[in-house]
Amino acid sequence: MxxxxxxxxxxxxxxxxxxxxxxxxxxxxxxxxxxxxxxxxxxxxxxxxxxxxxxxxxxxxxxxxxxxxxxxxxxxxxxxxxxxxxxxxxxxxxxxxxxxxxxxxxxxxxxxxxxxxxxxxxxxxxxxxxxxxxxxxxxxxxxxxxxxxxxxxxxxxxxxxxxxxxxxxxxxxxxxxxxxxxxxIFKFHQKIKLDSKVITVLMSGTLSNETGASLLIDTIRMMASSKAPWLKNVRFEITGKGESLDEFVKLARTTVAPEVVVHGRLTDLDYADVLNRADVGVSLKLNDGPYANTTFPSKVIEYAAAGLLIVTTDISDVRTIFGDGALYLNQDNPLELIRHLEFIAANPNEVFMIAKTGQQAVQEICSPKLxxxxxxxxxxxxx
The missing domain is CATH 3.40.50.2000 (Glycogen Phosphorylase B;)
Incomplete structure (x- = not known):
């Protein structure tokens, strides 16, 4: 029911x-x-x-x-x-x-x-x-x-x-x-995706302060103001709905590097297309927020199954499931998130192994027959 x-x-x-x-x-x-x-x-x-x-x-x-x-x-x-x-x-x-x-x-x-x-x-x-x-x-x-x-x-x-x-x-x-x-999870992408030329970072679901939307917005603004060369190869794609959607739309209009693409609410088929071309999935429900221990961020399971590297706040049972198969934010701090993204851009081979470990962890826990x-x-x- x-x-x-x-x-x-x-x-x-x-x-x-x-x-x-x-x-x-x-x-x-x-x-x-x-x-x-x-x-x-x-x-x-x-x-x-x-x-x-x-x-x-x-x-x-x-x-x-x-x-x-x-x-x-x-x-x-x-x-x-x-x-x-x-x-x-x-x-x-x-x-x-x-x-x-x-x-x-x-x-x-x-x-x-x-x-x-x-x-x-x-x-x-x-x-x-x-x-x-x-x-x-x-x-x-x-x-x-x-x-x-x-x-x-x-x-x-x-x-x-x-x-x-x-x-x-x-x-x-x-x-x-x-x-x-x-x-x-019934479908797993066998090939872990990481495009070394352009890294696509996906945030999806409810877009609010509690789910980390404001944290990501602050992160993108700081990245844009730094004008670092590696940012030209980073693209953010935003799907979903919520109070922060309009702020993402404004950000997309004013930000050149990194690129920001805002889709809003999508059908299941359109969302699958966005998911399949992404390289990194961010799940940013705040460490100090109301959802840290009152739910589980199911997006991390979905992202890992699709072959994405997971960047997540260290909440709920995420670390218990993923172990070394994800990158964690211990603080709700834009600088920490930027460091993770810069690491991803500079270390494709190591990132590949982290993402593969995360996907294997999900395969073991979320196998349909099991x-x-x-x-x-x-x-x-x-x-």
């Missing part, structure tokens, strides 16, 4: 606030489970913001790589929208139970899932929480904080097992048993 969106449905419904990374992780999880003999169904609310007018959409079934993706009805009319989603999820949960389905995975502690979580418990489902994001404490009203604690408590009581995005999240739930799940078997055993109670 999730809010995954394929490109066609997202376009038809005019939604721009979804998470492509979350959708990809859900789909790849289900594909891995299918290899282990499980027949998963993806149940999605198909919701999102930024819809300019009131619209309604009926339920629809899509298929992605052969996986059934069931969208419940959706309307953008306030209040009615939440009520319709809650009732539709309950209806599908009841119908699936009659057809013999007895395990449900809830993607994150989403409040819209609470009614169906209660019903699924009554119907004797085995409920599994897929906890991708821990609580990020910000200044807020006492009432909203109390509601958040109530949601946490409900999931902890009503779920039987939990998949965690990183090991630190075991402190965020009392559910046991738990299993850390970092993703499944992941599928682990997930199957965990979900159905063999561990």
């Amino acid at each position: 999730c809010n995954a969106l394929d490109d066609l449905t997202r376009s038809e419904r005019g939604i721009s606030t979804d998470s492509p990374a979350a959708t990809r992780k859900i789909i790849l999880m289900c594909k891995a489970l299918r290899l282990a003999g499980v027949r998963p169904i993806i149940l999605s609310m198909g919701r999102g913001g930024s819809i300019a007018e009131w619209k309604s959409f009926s339920s629809v079934v899509r298929r992605i790589d052969g996986l059934p993706l069931l969208y419940i009805p959706f309307t953008s009319i306030p209040i009615l929208s939440q009520l319709l989603s809650a009732l539709a999820l309950i209806y599908v949960v009841c119908k699936l139970r009659l057809r013999g389905v007895n395990h449900l995975i809830f993607y994150n502690r989403t409040d819209a899932f609470l009614p169906s979580l209660l019903v699924s418990s009554v119907l004797k489902y085995k409920n599994i929480l897929d906890l991708e994001d821990g609580e990020v404490r910000r200044g807020g009203r006492l009432l909203s904080c109390g509601f958040a604690r109530m949601i946490t408590y409900a999931y902890d009581v009503l779920c039987d097992r939990a998949l965690l995005a990183c090991s630190a999240l075991k402190q965020a739930t009392s559910i046991r048993p738990i299993l850390c799940y970092y993703g499944a 992941v599928g078997k682990k997930l199957q055993q965990f979900i159905f109670g063999a561990v």
Whole structure:
């Protein structure tokens, strides 16, 4: 149970606030489970913001790589929208139970899932929480904080097992048993890419201060002001959405060296093209930021599988997975990032070996057959 969106449905419904990374992780999880003999169904609310007018959409079934993706009805009319989603999820949960389905995975502690979580418990489902994001404490009203604690408590009581995005999240739930799940990768580029003439550095996903967008913007500005000769062979490509997107656009207009190319939000196919021509992937969620130990930067898995060298902040379980197969920022400092990029430009052979080590680490941990078997055993109670 999730809010995954394929490109066609997202376009038809005019939604721009979804998470492509979350959708990809859900789909790849289900594909891995299918290899282990499980027949998963993806149940999605198909919701999102930024819809300019009131619209309604009926339920629809899509298929992605052969996986059934069931969208419940959706309307953008306030209040009615939440009520319709809650009732539709309950209806599908009841119908699936009659057809013999007895395990449900809830993607994150989403409040819209609470009614169906209660019903699924009554119907004797085995409920599994897929906890991708821990609580990020910000200044807020006492009432909203109390509601958040109530949601946490409900999931902890009503779920039987939990998949965690990183090991630190075991402190965020009392559910046991738990299993850390970092993703499944079906396609690996055998040739590690590093063009010694032009180095393409990719940043993708949510573009905000917390995800390191401001750090990268400051880095590019410092690089441009230095006018070092090696910068003529560096290109930054930016994809995704967020509060920092406009700042990247302004930077692209005023910066000659290094070159900055801003794509914004892309379809899956267009993003794949950008990913495949990149050499370096940067994942810069701040070491001192709210996401350092509340989630896992799944982009590092995606980048490594595509053959990119990873430059990342030293957060979450990244170093545990990659070891010497990545370059790390120990501080949220533009100068440290510049030093890494200069090292990459000057040492292609050494960089090749680092990237190869990182990709091998991901192959060992995120092999679809291995992941599928682990997930199957965990979900159905063999561990």
